[in-house]
Structures are given as structure tokens and as C-alpha cells.
Amino acid sequence: MSKHSRSRWVPRLATLFFAGVAAPEVLAVERPSLVNTRIGTPFGANGHSSTIDGRVFVGNIREDHATTTTTWVARVFRPEAVTYDAEGKPSFSAAFSNGRTTAVRNGENALAFCFTHPALPYTLVDGLAVYQPYLFDSMMFNGPNVFRRRPVDIRVSQPFTPQADISSFTTGNLETLTTVTGASIRGIEPTMTSDGRLLIFQGGPQNDGGIDHLMYAYNPTPCAASGWSNPRPLSMMSTDTASGVLRYPLARQKLKAATGELFGETTSGPLLRGAYPWVDHEGRNVTYTGVVYTDGARREAVSLIGADTSWTAYHIDGAINTGRLDIAHLFYSGPMWNFEQERAPEQNFPPGANNDSRYLPVTKSHDVLALFGSNTSDYNEVDVGELVDPFHVLSLPMNELVTRAGAYDLTRTPDHSGNFYTGTLTGTASISAGNFVTQSTSGSLWEPHGKGKALVVPGGGALTVNLTDPSGTVRGVGALVRGFTVQLAVRPDANIHAGCTTGNPYRYLFQKSGAIDLIYESDNSVQLSLVINGARVRLGRSPPLPVGAWTHLGYSWDGVTGVFREYLDGVPTRRVLPVAPGSFRLGTGVLSIGAGNAMNTESCPVNGEGSFKGAIDEVRFFNHARSARSICMTSPGADCLDTAIQETPTEGQFGMSQQLHLCNSYAALGTRACSAAMHRVCAQRGAHDALANSTNVLETIQQLIGNRPPISLLGVLAGANATDVNVACGPIQHESVAVTFEELSRLHGLCADERVAQTLDCGAAAHRWCNKLGWTTGQIFEVTSRPWVGCFNSGLIQDVPKDQLGPVSNTSAFMSTDSKLEVSRWCQARGYGAGVVQELGLGYLAQVHCFQPAVTVPWKINP
Numbered sequence: 001m002s003k004h005s006r007s008r009w010v011p012r013l014a015t016l017f018f019a020g021v022a023a024p025e026v027l028a029v030e031r032p033s034l035v036n037t038r039i040g041t042p043f044g045a046n047g048h049s050s051t052i053d054g055r056v057f058v059g060n061i062r063e064d065h066a067t068t069t070t071t072w073v074a075r076v077f078r079p080e081a082v083t084y085d086a087e088g089k090p091s092f093s094a095a096f097s098n099g100r101t102t103a104v105r106n107g108e109n110a111l112a113f114c115f116t117h118p119a120l121p122y123t124l125v126d127g128l129a130v131y132q133p134y135l136f137d138s139m140m141f142n143g144p145n146v147f148r149r150r151p152v153d154i155r156v157s158q159p160f161t162p163q164a165d166i167s168s169f170t171t172g173n174l175e176t177l178t179t180v181t182g183a184s185i186r187g188i189e190p191t192m193t194s195d196g197r198l199l200i201f202q203g204g205p206q207n208d209g210g211i212d213h214l215m216y217a218y219n220p221t222p223c224a225a226s227g228w229s230n231p232r233p234l235s236m237m238s239t240d241t242a243s244g245v246l247r248y249p250l251a252r253q254k255l256k257a258a259t260g261e262l263f264g265e266t267t268s269g270p271l272l273r274g275a276y277p278w279v280d281h282e283g284r285n286v287t288y289t290g291v292v293y294t295d296g297a298r299r300e301a302v303s304l305i306g307a308d309t310s311w312t313a314y315h316i317d318g319a320i321n322t323g324r325l326d327i328a329h330l331f332y333s334g335p336m337w338n339f340e341q342e343r344a345p346e347q348n349f350p351p352g353a354n355n356d357s358r359y360l361p362v363t364k365s366h367d368v369l370a371l372f373g374s375n376t377s378d379y380n381e382v383d384v385g386e387l388v389d390p391f392h393v394l395s396l397p398m399n400e401l402v403t404r405a406g407a408y409d410l411t412r413t414p415d416h417s418g419n420f421y422t423g424t425l426t427g428t429a430s431i432s433a434g435n436f437v438t439q440s441t442s443g444s445l446w447e448p449h450g451k452g453k454a455l456v457v458p459g460g461g462a463l464t465v466n467l468t469d470p471s472g473t474v475r476g477v478g479a480l481v482r483g484f485t486v487q488l489a490v491r492p493d494a495n496i497h498a499g500c501t502t503g504n505p506y507r508y509l510f511q512k513s514g515a516i517d518l519i520y521e522s523d524n525s526v527q528l529s530l531v532i533n534g535a536r537v538r539l540g541r542s543p544p545l546p547v548g549a550w551t552h553l554g555y556s557w558d559g560v561t562g563v564f565r566e567y568l569d570g571v572p573t574r575r576v577l578p579v580a581p582g583s584f585r586l587g588t589g590v591l592s593i594g595a596g597n598a599m600n601t602e603s604c605p606v607n608g609e610g611s612f613k614g615a616i617d618e619v620r621f622f623n624h625a626r627s628a629r630s631i632c633m634t635s636p637g638a639d640c641l642d643t644a645i646q647e648t649p650t651e652g653q654f655g656m657s658q659q660l661h662l663c664n665s666y667a668a669l670g671t672r673a674c675s676a677a678m679h680r681v682c683a684q685r686g687a688h689d690a691l692a693n694s695t696n697v698l699e700t701i702q703q704l705i706g707n708r709p710p711i712s713l714l715g716v717l718a719g720a721n722a723t724d725v726n727v728a729c730g731p732i733q734h735e736s737v738a739v740t741f742e743e744l745s746r747l748h749g750l751c752a753d754e755r756v757a758q759t760l761d762c763g764a765a766a767h768r769w770c771n772k773l774g775w776t777t778g779q780i781f782e783v784t785s786r787p788w789v790g791c792f793n794s795g796l797i798q799d800v801p802k803d804q805l806g807p808v809s810n811t812s813a814f815m816s817t818d819s820k821l822e823v824s825r826w827c828q829a830r831g832y833g834a835g836v837v838q839e840l841g842l843g844y845l846a847q848v849h850c851f852q853p854a855v856t857v858p859w860k861i862n863p
Contacts, residue, residue, distance in 0.1 A: 030088065030364075030639075030641060031088050031341075031362050031363065031364045032087055032088045032089065032362060032363070032445035032446060032637070033363045033383075033445070033636040033637065034089070034319065034361070034362050034363050034380075034381040034445070035318045035319060035363055035368075035381055035382065035383050035451055035452075035636060036318055036319050036435060036438055036439070036449060036450070036451050036452065036636060037089065037319050037381075037445065038319040038320065038322055038378050038379075038380055039089070039090065039091075039092065039378060039379045039380075040092075040377055040378055040379075041092040041095070041096065041372065041377055041378060041379050042092065042093065042095075042096050042377070043057060043059070043075060043077075043092075043096045043372065043374060043377060044059075044061075044374060044375070044377040045057075045059020045060055045061050045073065045331075045374040045375070046059070046060045046061070046063075046109040046330070046374070046375060047059060047060050047108075047109035047110040047111065047189070047330065047331045047374060047375070048060075048111070048331055048333065048372075048374035049111045049112050049113045049135070049191075049333060050077070050113070050333050050334075050335060050372070051113055051115075051121055051122075051131060051133070052113070052115055052118050052121045052194050052281065053121045053122070053335070053338055053349040054077060054079075054334075054335025054336070054338045054339060055076060055077055055122075055129075055156070055159075055160075055164075055349065056074060056075070056076055056077070056131055056154055056156065056166075057074070057075050057076075057077055057096070057372070057374075058072055058073065058074045058075075058111065058113075058135065058152075058154075059072065059073055059075075059374050060072055060107065060108075060109040060110075060111070061073045061101070063109070063140070065141065068105055068106050068140075068141035068142060069103050069104070069105060069107075070103070070104050070105075070106075070107030070108075070109070070140065071101050071102070071103050071104075072101065072102055072103075072104060072107065072111075072169075072171075073099050073100070073101045074099050074100055074101075074102075074154050074166045074169040075096045075097050075098070075099030075166065076096070076097040076099065076156055076159075076164045076165055076166060077095060077096055077335075077372075078094070078095050078096070078097065078161070078162055078163075078164050079095065079339050079355075079358045079359070079360065080160065080161055080162045080164075080358055081094040081095045081162040081358075082095050082358050082360070084362075087444065087445045087446055088362060088445065089362070089445055090360070090362055090379075092379060094162065097164060097165035097166060098165060099165065099166045099169075100166040100167075100168065100169045101169070102169045102170065102171055104150075104171060105141075106139050106140060106141045106142060106143075107137055107140055108137040108138040108139065108140040108145070108188060109140065110137065110138070110188055110189040110190060110276075110331065111135050111136065111137040111190070112135070112136045112137075112190040112191050112192045112199075113133045113134070113135060113136075113192070114133055114134040114135075114136055114149065114192050114196045114222070114223040115133045115134075115194065115196055115222075115223070116133075116134075116196055116222045116223050118194040118195060118196070118281075118742070119746060121133070121349065122156075122159075122349075124159075124350075125155075127157070127158075128155045128156060128157055128159070128167055129155070129156040129159035129160070130153070130154075130155050130156075131152075131153075131154040131155075131156070132151065132152070132153050132154075133151075133152060133223075134149045134150065134151055134152070134223045135149070135150055135152050135171070136148070136149050136177070136190045136192065136199070137150075137190065138187060138188050138189075138190065138201075144184075144186060144209050145186055145187060145188050145209060145211075146176055146177070146184040146185065146186055147176070147177040147184070147185045147186075147187065147190060147199075147201070148174045148175060148176050148177060149174070149175050149177060149223065149225055150171050150172050150173060150174050150175070151171070151172035151173075152169070152170065152171050152172070153168070153169075153170045153171075153172075154166065154168070154169050155167040155168045155169075159350075160349075160350055160353060175225040176225070177225055177226070177228055178225070178226045178227075178228065179217070179226075179227075179228045179229065179230050179231070180227055180228065180229060180230065181230060183207065183230070185199070185201075185203075185207065185217055185228060185231055186203055186204070186207050186208060186209045186210075186231075187201040187202055187203030187204075187207075187211065187215060187231070188201065188202050188203070188211060189201055189202045189275065189276055189277060189331075191277050191278045191279045191286075191333075192279065193248070193279055193280075193281060193282065193283045194281035194282065194742065195222060195742075196219075196222030196223040197218060197219055197220065197221075197222055197244065198216060198217075198218055198245070198248060198279065198283050199216060199217045199218070199219070199228065200214065200215070200216045200234065200277050200279045200286060201214075201215055201216075201217075201277065202214065202215070202274070202275050202276070202277065203215040203231060205232075205233050205267035205268070205271060206267065207230065207231045211275075212273055212274075212275070212298060213233055213234075213271045213272065213273055213274070214233070214234040214235075214271075214272045214273075214274045214277055214286065214288060215231045215232065215233055215234060216231065216232060216233075216234050216237060216245075217229050217230070217231045217232075218240075218242060218244055218245045220244050229242065229245075232267075233263075233264065233267060233271045233272065234250075234255065234271075234272050234286070235254070235255045235262075235263035235264055235265060235269075235271055235272045236264075236265050236266070236267075237250060237251040237255075238251050238252065238253055238254050238255070238265075239265055247752060247753065248282075248283030248284075249282065249283060249284040249285075249306065249307035249753065249754075250279070250283050250284060250285065250286065250306045250307065250311075251283075252307060252311070253310075253311040254311065255272060255305060255311050255312075255313070256310075256311060256312045256313065257312070257313050257402075257403065257404035258312060258313050258314070258315065258401055258402060258403075258404075258414035258422075259401070259403070259404065259414070259420060259422055260312070260420035261404045263404065270404055270405070272305070272313070273290065273298065273405070273406035274286075274288035274289060274290050274298065274303070274406070275288060275289050275297070275298040275299065276288060276289050276298075276299070276329070276330050276331050276332070278331070278332055278333045278334070278371075280306075280334070280336060280369075281336045281740075281742070282740060282741065282742055282786075284306050284307045284308060284785060285304050285305065285306030285307060285308050285309065285384070286304070286305055286306055287302065287303070287304050287332055287369075287371070288302075288303055288305070289301060289302055289303065289329050289330070290302075290303040290313065290315065290402050290406050291402055291406055291407060291408055292406070292407070293325060293328050293329075294325055295328065297328070298406065299328040299329055299330055300324070300325060300328075300329060300408075301315050301321065301329075301402050301408070302315075302316050302320045302321055302329050302332065303315050303316060303402065304316055304382065304384070307785075308367065308384040308387055308388060308785050309384070309387050309388070309416075310387070310388050310418050312416075312418075313402065313404075314387060314414075314416065315399060315400070315401070315402040315414070316382055316452075317397035317398070317399040317451055317452030317453060318380070318381075318382060318383075318435075318451055318452045319380045319381070319435065319452075320332070320371065320373075320380040320382060321399070321435075321452060321453075322434060322435045323433060323434040323435070324400065324408065324433050324434070326434065327376060328375065329373070329375070329376060330373075330374070330375035330376070331373065331374050331375055332371045332372065332373045332380075333371065333372060334369050334370050334371045334372065335360070335370060336369075336740075337738065337740070337786070339355055339358070339359055339360040339361075339370065340355060340359060340360070340361070340738070341355050341356060341359035342355075342737070342738060343355050343737075343738075344735070344737045344773060346772055346773060347737075347739070347743065361381045362381065363381045363383060364633075365383050365385045365386070365633055366385035366738075366784045366785070367383070367384050367385035367784050367785035367786070368381050368382065368383050368384070368385065369381065369382040369384060384785060385784055385785070386634055387416055388418075389417075389622065390660060390661055390662070391485075391622040391623050391624045391626075391661065392416070392417035392418065392419075392620070392621075392622060393417060393419070393474070393475070393476040393477060393586070393621040393622060393623050394415060394417050394419070394421055394465065394467075394591075394619065394620065394621040395415060395416040395417045395619075395620045395621075396413055396414075396415055396416075396423050396463070396465070396593070396618070396619040396620070397413065397414065397416060397451070397452065397453075397617075397618060398413050398423075398431065398452075398453055398454050398455040398463075398616065398617050398618065398619070399413060399414075399431060399452050399453035400412075400413065400431045400453065401413055401414050401422065410425075410430075410431060411424060411425050412424050412425065413425075413431060413455070413463065415465070417621075419474060419477075421465045421466070421467055421468075422465070423463040423464065423465045423593070424463065424464050424465075425461070425462075425463055426461060426462050426463070426464055426599070427460045427461035427462060427595070427599060427601070427611075428457070428458050428459065428460045428461035429455060429456065429457045429461030429462055429463055429594055430455075430456050430461070431453050431454075431455060431456070432453045432454050432455075432456050432615070433453075434453070435452055435453065437450070437453070437454045437456065437491075437615050438450030438451055438452060438453070438454050438489075438550070438615070438617055440549075440550065440637055441548065441549050444637070445637060446637055446639055447549075447550075447637050448489070448549070448550045448551060448552050448569045448635065448636070448637040448638050449489075449550050449636055449637045450489045450491070450550055450615070450617035450618065450636070451489075451617060451618055451636055452617075453617075454489075454491075454615040454616065454617040455593065455594060455615065455616045455617065456614075456615050457594035457595070457611065457612050457613065457614065457615070457616065458493075458613055459601065459603055459610075459611045459612070459613045460595070460599065460600075460601035460611050461594060461595065461611065462592045462593060462594040462595035462599065462611065463592075463593040463594055463616075464590050464591070464592050464593070465590070465591040465592075465593070466589070466590055466591075467512070467586055467587070467588050467589060467590070467591055468588055469588055475623045475661065476584075476585060476586060476621065476622075476623030477585060477586050477587070477588065478585065478587070478588060479585065480583040480584065480585050481559065481583065481584055481585065481623040481624070482558075482559030482560055482582075482583055482584075482652065482658075482863070483556075483557060483558055483559050483560070483623065483624035483625040483652060483653070483658055484530070484556075484557045484559070484584050484621070484622065484623060484624070484625070485554070485555065485556045485557070485620075485621070485622040485624065485625055485626040485631070486516075486518070486528065486553070486554070486555045486620075486621055486622075487552070487553065487554045487555075487618065487619075487620045487622075487626075487631060487634065487635075488509070488510075488518075488552075488553055488616060488617070488618060488619040488620065489550055489551065489552050489553070489616070489617040489618050489635075490509060490520075490526075490545070490550070490551055490553060490612075490614060490615070490616055490617075491548070491549060491550045491551070491614050491615040491616075491617075492520065492524065492545060492547045492548070492612075492613065492614040493547065493548065493613040493614045494547045494548035495613075496520075496524075496547060496612075496613045496614060497522060497524075497604075499603070499604055500522070500603075500604035502606070503604070503605075503606040503607065503608070504522055504607075504608050505522050505604050505605045505606070505608065505610055506519050506520065506521050506522055506605070506608040506609070506610065507519070507520045507595075507605065507608075507609075507610040507611055507612045507613070508520070508592070508594075508595055508596040508609065508610070508611070508612060509526065509593070509594070509612055509616065510591060510592060510593040510594070510619070511591070511592050511595075511596045511597050512586055512587070512589065512590070512591040512592075512597075513589065513590075513597050514531060514587060515530070515531050515584075515585070515586045515587050516528075516529065516530050516531070516586060517529050517596075518553075520612055521541055523541070523544055524544040524545050524546075524547060525541035525542045525543065525544050525545065526541070526542045526545065526553060527539060527540060527541050527542065528555050528566075530557060530580075530584055531584070532557075532559070532580045532582045532583070532584050533580075533582035533583060535580075537578050537580045538578075539555070539564060539566065539575075539577050539578060540575070540577070540578075542566060542568065542573060542575070543568060543573055543575075545568070550617075550637070551568060551569060552567070552568070552569050552570060552635035552636075552638055553567070553568065554566070554567035554568075554570065554626075554631040554635070555567070556625040556626050556631070557580075557584070557625060558625040558650040558651070558652035558653055559581060559582055559583060559584060559625075559652060560581065560650075560651060560652025560655065560658075560863045561579070561581060561650050561651050561652050562578075562579040562580045562581030562582070563577075563579060563650045563652075564577040564578060564579070564580070565577070565625075565628070565650075567628070567631050567632075567635075567640075569635055569637075569638040569639075569640060570628075570631055570632035570635040570638035570639075570640030570641075570643070570644060571632075571638070571640045571643050571644075572628065572643070572647060586621070593616060593619055594611060594612050594616055595610075595611035595612065596609050596610075596611075599611065618634075620634075623661075624653075624658045624661070625649075625650065625652060625653050625658065627644075627647070627649055627653065627684060628643070628644040628647030628649075629641075629644040629645060629647075629684075631644070632644035649684050651863070652863050653684070654681050654684070654685075654857075654859050654863075655859060655860045655861070655862065655863030656669075656674060656677045656678075656681075656725060656859060656860070656861045656862070657677075657861060657862045657863070658863060659676070659677035659680040659681060660673045660674070660676050660677040660680075662674075663676075663677040663861070664861065664862055665861065666720060666721070666722050666817060666861065667817060668817075669717055669720055669725060669817040669820070669861075670717075670758065670815050670816045670817040670818075670819070670820055671758060672754070672757050672758045672783060675714075675715070675757075675758060675779075675780070675781055675782070676781065676782045676783070677715075678714070678715025678716070678717075678725075678727045678781075679712065679713065679714050679715050679781040679782050679790075681715065681727060681729075681857070681859060682713035682714065682715040682727060682729035682730065682854075682855075683712050683713055685713075685729065685855065685857060712734075712736035712781070712782075712788070712790060713729040713730045713732075713734065713790070713854060714729075714730045714734075714736075714779050714781035714790035714792075715727040715728065715729055715730070715781070716728045716730070716779075716820070716824065716834040716835070716836055716853070717817065717820040717821055717824055717834070718824050718828070718833060718834045718853070718856050719821065719824070720817065720821060720861075722861075723860060723861055723862070724858055724859070724860060724861065725858070725859055725860075725861055726856055726857070726858050727856065727857055727858075727859060728824070728833045728834030728851075728853035728856045729853050729854045729855050729856070729857070730779075730790055730792050730851070730853060730854065731792045731793065731851060731852065731853065731854055732854045733792065733793070734775075734790055734791060734792040735770075735773060735775065735790075735791045735792075736781075736788060736789070736790050736791075737769075737773070737788070737789050737791065738784075738786055738787070738788050738789075739769060739786060739787055739788075739789055740786045740787070741753050741754070741786065741787060743769070744762065744765040744766070744769060744787065745765070747764075747765045747768040747769060748761050748762070748764045748765035748768065751764070751765035751766075754783045754787070757780045757783050757787055758780070758815045759815055760812075760814050760815065760837065760839075760840055762780055762787070763779065763780075763814075763815075763836070763837065763838055763839075764838060764839045764840075766778035766779055766780050766787075766789045767838040767839060769789055769791075770789065770791035770792075773791055775791035775792055775793055776792075776793045776794050776797060776849065777791065777792055777793065777794045777797075777836065777838065777849040777851065778790065778791045778792075778838075779836060792851065793851070794835075794849035794850055794851040795832060795850060795851055795852055796827070796830060796832060796835075796848075796849070796850040797847065797848070797849050797850075798847075798848055798850075799841055799845040799846070799847050799848075800826065800845065800846050800847075800848045801844055801845060801846075802844050802845075802846050803844075804826070805819070805822045805823055805826050805846060805848070806818070806819070806822030806825075806826075808822055809822045809823065809837075809846065812840070814837045814840075814846070819837075820836075823835045823836060823837055823846075823848060826848060826850075827848065827850035827851075830850060832850035832851060832852055833851065833852050833853040833856055834850070834851065834853055834856070835848050835849055835850040835851065836848075836849050837849075
């Protein structure tokens with residue numbers, strides 16, 4: 001089959017473990033990465049808002065200053081009409097209905113929907129979907145910019161079909177928003193969380209009509225006209241004393257600029273400057289524009305800040321920022337997770353709807369935002385799942401830095417690892433002005449490419465990073481580690497060796513003296529070297545890389561076994577590499593990217609050690625050995641997923657602390673970190689064990705390659721001591737679903753956020769969620785931007801007095817390591833492999849669910 005035909009038969013997953021056994025063929029359609037692809041849409045407006053379910057968009061399409069009249073249009077977004085080309089790229093040409101308009105007086109171009117009952121955004125009446133939210137806006141004509149609300153009635157004919165359209169669009173009377181002190185709220189560009197309680201907008205710290213700062217106000221009554229808190233700068237949200245405010249993830253920590261500097265926590269401090277904000281449904285993050293455009297307004301550098309950026313301003317590197325000052329970026333919003341292919345039908349609008357064939361986002365990763373722009377008439381995807389990685393040592397996107405004051409700094413690029421090892425340009429190096437540098441040569445989504453901007457080094461230039469660690473505790477810098485991974489994308493110039501006819505003109509892709517280097521050889525191969533246990537270990541030359549085209553390079557080292565692996569475009573080269581168990585660290589000092597630590601500007605470096613010529617992107621160091629699947633998923637355009645699923649991890653990768661470093665002790669085995677670590681070892685073993693033990697090969701393969709997370713087996717404690725843990729991996733027949741805490745809290749009010757993910761409250765919520773899907777048992781096994789629940793069927797369900805489980809469980813400490821082990825021992829005494837507690841009845845009866853695991857495997861806590 002053609003390389004770019006994305007519908008492929010994959011029987012080899014079965015034959016991998018069943019040599020000689022014929023397996024049925026299963027059709028799988030892969031999904032491309034769209035993080036570097038901007039797609040046009042027919043929806044255009046000067047500002048817009050979309051309903052909670054993502055089905056109705058309202059925007060401003062006309063302003064008459066003479067009559068102070070604004071025309072709003074309501075259009076239906078119809079995912080049922082989205083089509084996909086042969087590479088999986090979506091088209092929105094028929095996805096928006098013609099819609100209907102209504103005229104309002106003194107209206108603002110920016111507006112925000114507010115739903116008093118977010119779980120029920122519409123009702124069905126006589127075949128129409130009837131939406132009756134409030135629309136919040138601010139006065140645009142004849143007076144100060146004060147926020148108002150008005151009720152709206154929007155009716156959709158033939159809802160949830162490719163023919164859906166607006167049947168009617170009417171608005172009600174205006175009311176001005178007021179604070180607890182009776183003052184009006186002064187500002188523009190409102191956006192609201194789905195619960196209708198948190199309002200974020202562009203305004204000024206004195207609430208006097210000034211703008212250019214991100215502000216917020218809170219009301220315990222959803223969508224109310226009065227009773228709003230006095231507006232405060234967004235960077236002061238973490239110091240708010242209102243419990244309702246502090247429950248939003250956005251308020252959990254202080255906000256920081258890309259360099260690690262704190263934004264101001266007083267109204268006179270260095271506040272977060274921004275415009276055109278959009279807050280996601282749960283108040284985790286805010287999207288905004290952070291830099292002034294050529295017209296003098298802050299309409300550039302679409303950015304994100306919040307829980308999924310470690311509360312650090314992230315100037316998005318990707319399609320949404322195609323060029324530095326190419327167009328004015330005004331308004332973006334998204335439907336959150338409502339159109340995900342992986343979403344369970346019970347979560348959808350309408351309930352039971354299936355997203356298998358019409359889905360957004362397309363990029364298949366844990367957490368991708370689907371963002372529609374109205375002023376730009378475009379659609380973009382932003383992957384937030386890779387921004388916060390606990391094993392990051394260094395993560396350089398190679399786009400320009402945005403300063404705390406809200407200006408481009410073209411001499412630096414940020415570090416998203418949380419260590420704030422900001423990169424500085426030297427010599428002839430530059431950050432590309434646009435994303436054209438990182439596109440594939442053919443324009444195909446299935447040809448390896450970079451992401452957003454890139455570091456351009458024409459020879460004689462570099463990006464330098466000063467690695468510091470005064471305390472000697474940064475793992476992989478001052479502190480030794482027993483695993484390491486390097487990932488980057490490179491595009492050598494087509495004429496990189498032109499005129500170089502003598503000597504050995506090798507060049508550095510990067511170098512850190514005494515620790516690590518990556519050399520681009522004269523035959524277009526590359527060679528990595530690491531200093532392990534004080535000795536330099538060279539891996540030898542890779543297969544040659546194409547010149548004038550992008551290649552994703554990946555190297556992992558497992559210090560427990562000493563095994564190295566080399567990846568080109570996400571696929572292991574399977575070269576024979578050295579074996580070097582031991583420890584490694586970068587050490588402090590200068591890391592040079594694009595040249596060696598000693599700059600060599602020769603076009604043809606006679607004695608080697610020259611400067612690279614080409615482009616370099618997405619340089620990332622990790623202080624553990626990443627899995628093949630993780631490397632593949634972060635290699636845009638690479639056709640590698642089938643191979644990645646088949647790659648067996650090395651023994652060291654299976655250690656608990658190598659999956660999540662906080663899972664590093666016996667006491668930690670009851671924590672969220674260890675729950676995720678156990679899931680990850682089970683998921684990585686899943687393909688092997690599923691096929692080796694399957695009695696239904698077809699069904700098993702479908703789960704392996706399906707649209708839900710492939711073999712996301714949760715893990716349960718089956719036994720443990722100070723150094724080892726026995727992990728019971730959940731049954732092969734299971735369902736893994738990403739939900740939101742908003743959805744779980746409707747089933748149990750105390751399961752409100754990730755801080756309580758491992759409590760019995762969230763255990764009960766997960767249990768009730770899985771019951772809705774037809775399973776007996778449920779557990780939260782991972783938390784990314786939202787919780788992931790594993791559902792399965794248990795063989796024994798029994799209410800057990802707490803004191804019969806053991807002394808620790810009798811104190812209701814069900815989430816501790818000792819209690820979890822007591823529960824599993826109770827189940828093991830009855831012939832089962834492990835068990836979990838789901839609910840607590842009458843204050844003393846623990847509802848115990850015992851199950852037979854797919855496999856129970858022993859692993860080291862700290863290998």
C-alpha cells in the first residue's frame with residue numbers, strides 16, 4: 001500500500017506473538033498530527049462564543065456606528081458534516097450552517113455564553129434543540145465598557161445532523177453586571193467557565209475602564225447579574241481567599257512568565273498583559289494574545305497559561321502562530337473534549353451519539369485543544385499533553401520568547417521543562433520568522449516535519465543554554481540518573497557539505513563538555529556519545545539522514561540494563577549498540593546547540609568539530625528512558641505507531657520510579673503517582689500479555705489498535721515490600737475513558753479535582769461512572785488534563801466490615817499502601833488476584849470488588 005494511504009491492515013500485531021497462527025485482519029485508520037497545520041473554515045466574525053457542547057457559534061458580523069447597532073449571527077457547527085481527506089486532514093467546508101442574524105443595540109464584538117445548567121445545555125422540543133443561555137458582552141457605543149447580560153433563545157432544526165441549522169435566534173432584555181459593592185465591571189472580551197461562576201476578561205487593575213491586562217471576577221451564583229466579586233488581576237488569583245475561586249486549577253499556583261519571573265500579585269506589580277482571553281470549561285487554562293501587533297493592539301503571540309503549562313506563560317509553538325507578525329489574532333475558543341473520537345457515547349451530546357467517524361481533535365495524543373478562530377476563520381490544534389512532563393530536564397521549542405512585559409525577544413527561546421534553562425542565540429543563529437521552515441518538503445502530513453518555529457543555523461551560530469543547579473538536586477543535571485532520553489528534529493541544509501572534499505568535516509548538533517554530544521558526520525549520519533560512570537560511550541554512526549528534509553532523532557538509555565536504543569522518525573534502527581549500565585548526569589555549565597562549545601565558523605571544518613548548517617527543532621532531554629510509543633507520538637509526520645506498540649520496553653523502564661519519579665518508596669505506593677506508574681507498566685506489558693493470553697484474537701487486536709487508548713490496563717497493588725511491588729494488571733476486557741472532574745463530581749460531589757483523585761470519594765465516582773457504561777468496577781488510573789477511568793468487571797463484589805479487612809482499613813485510610821494491600825489480601829484469600837474498595841456504606845461497610853488480573857508482575861520500586 002502507498003505510504004500516504006492511511007487505511008492499513010495490521011495483522012502483524014497478532015503474528016508478533018503467535019508465529020504461524022493466522023490472525024484475522026483488522027482495519028485501522030491512523031490520525032495525523034495537526035499541531036503544525038492551520039486549516040481554514042467558513043466561519044468568520046469579529047469575535048465569537050460557542051456553546052458548552054460546541055454546537056452553536058454566535059459572532060458579530062456587522063457594526064453600524066451611526067445607529068449603535070450590532071448584528072450577531074448564530075450558526076450551527078455540524079461535526080456530522082466534517083470530511084477527511086486521504087491523509088486524515090479534516091475539511092470544514094460544509095460544517096457550519098448558514099445561520100440566522102439578530103440586531104442588538106450598544107453591543108460589543110466580544111461575547112460569552114453562560115449556562116446555568118451546564119449538564120443540560122439544550123432541551124428537545126418538537127424536534128428542535130432549544131438553547132436558552134445568557135450572553136454576556138460589554139457596551140461598545142456611547143459610554144464606558146461595562147459588562148451586561150441578556151437571555152437568548154436559539155433554536156436548532158434537524159439537530160445533530162449534517163442539515164442542522166438555526167431555526168430562530170432571539171434576545172431578551174439587558175441587565176448590567178454589578179459587584180458585591182454595587183459597582184459595574186469595566187472591561188471588554190469576556191469569557192466564562194462552564195459553571196457560569198468565573199468571568200475572565202481584558203480590563204485594568206483599578207476597574208476604571210483601563211485595558212491591556214487579564215482580569216477576573218467570581219460569583220457563587222451562576223450567570224447572576226449582581227453579586228460579582230470586585231475584579232482582580234488574573235495573576236492575583238492564587239492569593240484570593242474565596243474557596244470558590246481557589247477550587248479552579250488556574251488558581252492553584254502563582255503565575256509565571258516564560259523565564260520563571262512571577263507576574264505581579266498586587267495591582268501595581270508587573271501584571272499579566274493580554275487580550276482576547278478564552279478560559280477552558282473547567283478553569284484550568286486561559287488562552288490569550290500576548291504581544292502588540294503592527295496596528296498597536298495586543299493581537300499577536302497566541303499563548304496559554306494555567307495548570308497544563310505549570311502556571312507558566314506558554315507562547316504556543318505551532319500552527320496557531322504561523323508567523324511572527326503575519327496576521328492579527330483576535331478570538332479563539334474551543335469545544336473542549338466534546339468531539340473526541342475516544343469519548344464514550346454516554347458522554348456525548350446527544351447522549352448515545354458516536355464520534356467514531358466525525359471527530360475533533362485529529363491529533364491523537366492525551367490532551368489536544370481544538371481551537372476555532374473567528375477573525376482568522378481557521379481551525380488549529382494545540383497539544384498540551386506534552387507540556388508538563390515530570391521527567392523533563394530541558395524542553396526547547398525553538399520559537400521566540402515572550403517577555404513578562406509582553407514583547408517578543410528574538411534573541412532567546414524558552415525552556416518548558418520547569419527548570420527555566422532559557423536558550424540564548426549566538427553568532428549567526430536565528431529563530432525562523434514563520435512556520436514554513438518546519439513544514440514537510442512535499443506538504444504531506446505523513447512526511448516528518450517540525451513544529452512551529454525552528455532554530456536556523458547557517459554555520460557559525462548556536463543556541464547556548466547555561467545549565468545551573470546550585471543544590472545539586474536537579475535530576476539529570478547535578479543529580480545522577482539511571483536513564484536518559486534525547487529527542488530533536490533536524491533538517492540539514494541540502495548543500496551542507498558543498499565544497500568539503502578533504503578531511504573529516506563533522507559538525508556538532510549539540511555538545512555539553514564532559515557529558516554528552518551529538519555529531520553530524522560527513523556521510524550525513526549522526527553519532528551520540530554519553531559519559532557514563534566517567535567513561536565516554538560512543539554509539540557509532542546511524543543510518544544516513546536525508547538532507548533538505550526533516551528527521552526526528554531519538555535516543556534512549558536504560559541505566560539499569562545499560563541498553564541504548566536509537567530511533568529515526570520514531571522507528572528503532574535496531575543497530576547493535578553498546579551496553580553501558582550505570583549513572584549519568586549533564587553537570588552544570590554550557591550546553592551548545594548547533595555548534596560545539598568552542599565555536600568553529602569554518603564552512604568546511606578541516607579537523608571536524610564544526611558548526612551545523614540547517615535547522616533544529618524541539619530539543620528535549622528526559623531523565624529516564626522513554627518508551628518507543630512516547631517517542632513516536634512526539635514525532636509529527638512519522639509513520640511509526642505500529643512499530644512502537646510492538647517495541648518491548650527494557651527491564652529498567654518497568655521500574656516504578658522510572659515511570660513516575662515520585663513513585664519511589666513503599667509509602668508512595670498508595671499515591672496518584674504510583675497509580676499512574678502501575679498503569680504505565682501494565683499498559684506497556686499489555687500488548688504482549690493480551691495476545692499471549694487471548695482467547696479472542698480479533699477482539700484483542702481491535703482493542704490494541706482501536707480508537708480508545710490501546711490497552712490502558714490499570715494496575716492494582718497485589719503485594720509489596722520495601723523494594724519490590726507486585727502489580728495486578730486489570731482484566732484485558734475493559735474500557736478506558738477520559739472524563740472530566742466536572743462529570744465525576746455530578747456523581748460524587750467531593751470528587752472535584754486531581755488533588756482527591758486517589759480518595760474513596762473519587763473511587764466511588766469512578767465506580768458510578770463505570771456502572772453507567774455497563775461495568776461493575778472503576779478506578780482513576782491516570783490524571784493528565786483530566787482524569788482517566790478504567791472500567792472492568794469484577795468476579796466478586798461484597799460488602800465487608802472494615803475491621804475484617806485489617807487494622808489500617810478499619811481507620812478508613814483506604815488509599816494508603818497498607819490498606820490497599822489488606823484489600824487485595826482479602827480477595828486473594830478467596831481465590832482472586834487483587835481487589836479494590838469502591839464505596840463505603842453505613843460508615844463501616846466497605847464494598848470490595850475482587851477480580852482476576854490479566855497478569856500479575858513483580859517490579860522494583862527503584863531499579
